[in-house]
Amino acid sequence: MPDSQDFDVPAAVLGRSGVPVSALSFGAAGIGNLYTEVTDEQAHEAVTAAWTSGIRYFDTAPHYGLGLSERRLGAALRALPRARYTVSTKVGRLLEPVDTGGDDLADGFAVPATHRRVWDFSADGVRRSLDASLERLGLDHVDVVYLHDPDDHGEQALREAFPALAELRSQGVVRAIGVGMNQTRMPERFVRETDVDVVLCAGRYTLLDQDALTGLLPAARARGVSVVVGGAFNSGLLADPRPGATYDYTVAPSALLDRALRLREIAGRHGTTLRAAALAFPAAHPAVASVLAGARTAAEVRDCAEQFATDVPPDFWRELRAEGLLPADAPLPAQEPS
Numbered sequence: 001m002p003d004s005q006d007f008d009v010p011a012a013v014l015g016r017s018g019v020p021v022s023a024l025s026f027g028a029a030g031i032g033n034l035y036t037e038v039t040d041e042q043a044h045e046a047v048t049a050a051w052t053s054g055i056r057y058f059d060t061a062p063h064y065g066l067g068l069s070e071r072r073l074g075a076a077l078r079a080l081p082r083a084r085y086t087v088s089t090k091v092g093r094l095l096e097p098v099d100t101g102g103d104d105l106a107d108g109f110a111v112p113a114t115h116r117r118v119w120d121f122s123a124d125g126v127r128r129s130l131d132a133s134l135e136r137l138g139l140d141h142v143d144v145v146y147l148h149d150p151d152d153h154g155e156q157a158l159r160e161a162f163p164a165l166a167e168l169r170s171q172g173v174v175r176a177i178g179v180g181m182n183q184t185r186m187p188e189r190f191v192r193e194t195d196v197d198v199v200l201c202a203g204r205y206t207l208l209d210q211d212a213l214t215g216l217l218p219a220a221r222a223r224g225v226s227v228v229v230g231g232a233f234n235s236g237l238l239a240d241p242r243p244g245a246t247y248d249y250t251v252a253p254s255a256l257l258d259r260a261l262r263l264r265e266i267a268g269r270h271g272t273t274l275r276a277a278a279l280a281f282p283a284a285h286p287a288v289a290s291v292l293a294g295a296r297t298a299a300e301v302r303d304c305a306e307q308f309a310t311d312v313p314p315d316f317w318r319e320l321r322a323e324g325l326l327p328a329d330a331p332l333p334a335q336e337p338s
Helices: 040-052 068-077 123-137 154-170 185-193 216-223 254-269 274-283 298-308 314-322
Strands: 024-027 057-059 086-091 093-097 109-112 115-119 144-148 176-181 198-202 226-230 288-294
Touching (some): 024 298, 040 068, 040 298, 068 086, 086 123, 185 198, 185 216, 198 216, 198 288, 216 226, 274 288, 288 298
Parallel strands (some): 024 057, 024 288
């Protein structure tokens, strides 16, 4: 199993687990045909571009394309040295074969509806899900496992799924465990009531939404729990604000579109891009170990890496605060004078 010495870019480790992550990480929902189809070749090229850009942490889930994301990610990683990257997947949805035809677009993925998702946060469901993920990935282990979206299954996730993950961690089957959600209240409960190593907070600590700032992030820092921030672009709006752009996987409300356009205009005046600012902002919080960027093509991966490496001018952040577009207590990138 990997340790931090094996990493080219050991930006942080997850909690007390010793599992290393790169500061920028690869979210593999896009190569599971999120919204639109990509080819096997495009998916492979995207993962390869992430590797050559220095990304060493890759996140996937059975939910993403009914297993397609896991299969493609595993195939692309197979030629790379296993000790030099970290992989996470998720449990909570089992995939059961069906023969109904149609597609999975209602759940956001342009794939045939060959399976149906069955919620299962039982201990047995956790083990079955992980075994199936390993088979799809073609790996003998993953480094991190998250409980995936237990919004309507919180008590079972706490009583059954989390203890099952903790047992797998104690057995050395996985090295770090956590919870991944699009909200902050339940992950904060996991931080306070369990010994999770990491929380994947999707969309709730961005330039448009700082819900995690007052509860989850301080609690995680106090408890020594790492946070991986996903959805830094809020599913598209902060990458390319325009009419019809998506926010939280649906068409963005006009007020949020206007706010994103204002942020882009300010970024342009300061000689930077909204994409660079959107990636830099969450990375500045001391509880955040990695920013997870979803991409479906090599070009998107390379752009994310370039934007992430770009210093955003201090005057940009000062203007956002002056206009009330960011909270006064939100940590900002280190290049801003204190």
